[in-house]
Amino acid sequence: MGIVAKPQVDHAFLAKPSHDELARQSYASNLRMYTLATIGGGMRTVYDKRVKPQFEKAQGRAPKDEHEVRKVMLKDPYARAWSSMMRAAQEMVWESVVPTVERAQPELNNRIEALVGKPGVNKMGSLSLDPSTVKPKYATAVDIHLMPGNYETERTPNDATQGAFYDRGVYVYQGGMGGDNCHGIGMSLATFIARKFPNLKPKKILDIGCTVGHNLVPYCDVFPDAEIHGVDMSAPVMRYAHARAEAMGKAVHFHQMNAESLKFPDNSFDVVTSVILFHETSRTALRQILKECHRVLKPGGLMLHMELPRTATMDPYDAFYLDWDAYYNNEPYYQAYTATDMKDVIVGAGFAPDKYVEYLIPDLVWCDPAEFDAAVRGDLARGNALARWGESIKWSTYGAWK
Amino acid sequence: MAEPIKIRPVNRGKRPHFFDDPAIDQLFAIVMAMSAELSVLWDRVDTTERLLDQKGTLSRADIEAFRPDEKVHTERTERRNAYIDRIFRIIREERDSLVAHDKMTEYRELMDDLSKN
Numbered sequence: 305m306g307i308v309a310k311p312q313v314d315h316a317f318l319a320k321p322s323h324d325e326l327a328r329q330s331y332a333s334n335l336r337m338y339t340l341a342t343i344g345g346g347m348r349t350v351y352d353k354r355v356k357p358q359f360e361k362a363q364g365r366a367p368k369d370e371h372e373v374r375k376v377m378l379k380d381p382y383a384r385a386w387s388s389m390m391r392a393a394q395e396m397v398w399e400s401v402v403p404t405v406e407r408a409q410p411e412l413n414n415r416i417e418a419l420v421g422k423p424g425v426n427k428m429g430s431l432s433l434d435p436s437t438v439k440p441k442y443a444t445a446v447d448i449h450l451m452p453g454n455y456e457t458e459r460t461p462n463d464a465t466q467g468a469f470y471d472r473g474v475y476v477y478q479g480g481m482g483g484d485n486c487h488g489i490g491m492s493l494a495t496f497i498a499r500k501f502p503n504l505k506p507k508k509i510l511d512i513g514c515t516v517g518h519n520l521v522p523y524c525d526v527f528p529d530a531e532i533h534g535v536d537m538s539a540p541v542m543r544y545a546h547a548r549a550e551a552m553g554k555a556v557h558f559h560q561m562n563a564e565s566l567k568f569p570d571n572s573f574d575v576v577t578s579v580i581l582f583h584e585t586s587r588t589a590l591r592q593i594l595k596e597c598h599r600v601l602k603p604g605g606l607m608l609h610m611e612l613p614r615t616a617t618m619d620p621y622d623a624f625y626l627d628w629d630a631y632y633n634n635e636p637y638y639q640a641y642t643a644t645d646m647k648d649v650i651v652g653a654g655f656a657p658d659k660y661v662e663y664l665i666p667d668l669v670w671c672d673p674a675e676f677d678a679a680v681r682g683d684l685a686r687g688n689a690l691a692r693w694g695e696s697i698k699w700s701t702y703g704a705w706k
Numbered sequence: 707m708a709e710p711i712k713i714r715p716v717n718r719g720k721r722p723h724f725f726d727d728p729a730i731d732q733l734f735a736i737v738m739a740m741s742a743e744l745s746v747l748w749d750r751v752d753t754t755e756r757l758l759d760q761k762g763t764l765s766r767a768d769i770e771a772f773r774p775d776e777k778v779h780t781e782r783t784e785r786r787n788a789y790i791d792r793i794f795r796i797i798r799e800e801r802d803s804l805v806a807h808d809k810m811t812e813y814r815e816l817m818d819d820l821s822k823n
């Protein structure tokens with residue numbers, strides 16, 4: 305019956321579900337994955353065998369772009385059922401975690417505050433908060449991917465609730481497929497950099513928009529000699545990220561900052577990365593953030609961002625499927641991002657055109673090690689852009705050398 | 707004691723509907739939520755049976771304190787996946803019928819065949 309992902313690794317600040325809450329969260333995971341894989345897996349067939357032929361019969365041609373595909377697909381009963389289930393499953397994921405976090409958090413907030421307040425002696429990393437940080441409208445206006453309260457809701461001066469909510473919620477959302485610490489992408493990205501560029505030996509690494517550090521903490525193991533920094537504009541997620549990293553025994557320096565105006569001096573970092581950040585920012589912010597990446601990067605340093613693949617070069621059906629979230633999962637910037645040519649904007653931010661790079665990186669949690677070796681060597685076949693976790697998923701990355 | 711915490715939406719926008727009648731989308735959400743509650747109950751029964759097998763007696767506290775180890779986690783996940791597939795069979799079968807063969811054609815051929823005898 306397919307693969308079973310591992311339970312989330314516990315740590316001192318993870319909100320603990322009751323017996324029945326755990327059962328409900330596990331079910332929400334399984335149901336979402338079933339909807340995505342089994343029902344969603346039939347969407348292409350329904351399009352090819354039913355929707356497209358009907359369109360061609362009526363119009364004498366195939367649908368020309370994703371908008372036309374969306375219009376006709378969402379008239380089909382199968383696509384309607386799948387969409388309705390996707391939306392309800394997404395809501396159920398968050399709902400299943402709410403009671404656990406609401407119950408745990410007053411006490412966890414106090415424990416996190418006690419840790420934050422401790423003088424540096426017993427800590428490996430650090431936390432610096434800046435209440436004057438400007439929180440951009442694109443990141444605060446709606447509940448992104450339907451997460452109630454979004455990233456930045458702050459109820460009390462010590463509140464870390466949205467961080468705790470995200471930590472457990474993302475595990476349930478991923479059905480554990482992103483790794484038992486939700487760390488799969490970061491581990492893949494860091495390992496790829498370390499193996500492909502063995503002479504780079506970064507001393508300082510920065511990850512922007514790191515949220516609770518799911519994909520940043522693995523850098524500590526891959527680059528044990530480097531100083532690891534992460535920034536996010538939200539104080540609640542930074543407080544939680546700090547507590548979580550300390551509980552896991554990892555040295556990470558977290559900073560509350562807006563990535564559009566980083567407080568670091570020029571030429572500070574050997575490597576600058578982000579993971580699934582830009583589909584949640586405006587186009588103007590994307591350009592500004594890339595300029596900041598260029599500024600804080602040392603000459604000879606590497607910038608590499610993991611993001612969704614670009615839809616412009618895709619078949620109209622694939623683009624429709626990928627952009628579904630933009631319309632129905634509260635991702636208002638998603639489609640503008642997937643339409644963007646990253647090379648254009650990266651060069652526009654000051655990087656030389658011949659220093660632009662993009663790599664497809666297989667997911668280390670699930671891939672065959674030989675496939676990862678091939679990616680490092682540079683002879684990996686281009687995969688299916690819509691592959692899922694547990695299949696042969698490959699992460700798209702875009703960047704440049706300074 | 708600290709203030710209780712309430713997690714509330716900031717701005718979810720209007721809930722989309724995919725069927726012409728939004729009540730059908732609501733029904734989907736209700737059926738899915740009910741399927742979850744039955745699964746929660748199933749896990750609870752499973753916990754009860756495991757504890758009884760182990761100890762021959764149990765208390766509510768034992769049930770609340772029980773957490774699946776990796777073996778139980780795997781067994782339960784597989785049981786849930788099979789359960790989900792039974793509940794949503796009707797939708798999955800529509801997909802299967804498009805993939806494998808047109809079942810209606812086959813069925814009619816069979817009827818035709820049978821009616822000849």
Ligand SMILES: C[S@@+](CC[C@H](N)C(=O)[O-])C[C@H]1O[C@@H](n2cnc3c(N)ncnc32)[C@H](O)[C@@H]1O
Binds near residue numbers: 515564
């Ligand atoms: C999808 S999450 C990123 C997930 C994270 N990188 C990971 O791998 O777990 C997007 C994050 O970016 C942050 N963010 C969005 N715009 C930002 C900005 N201009 N400056 C700093 N952080 C920002 C949000 O607060 C949110 O935590």
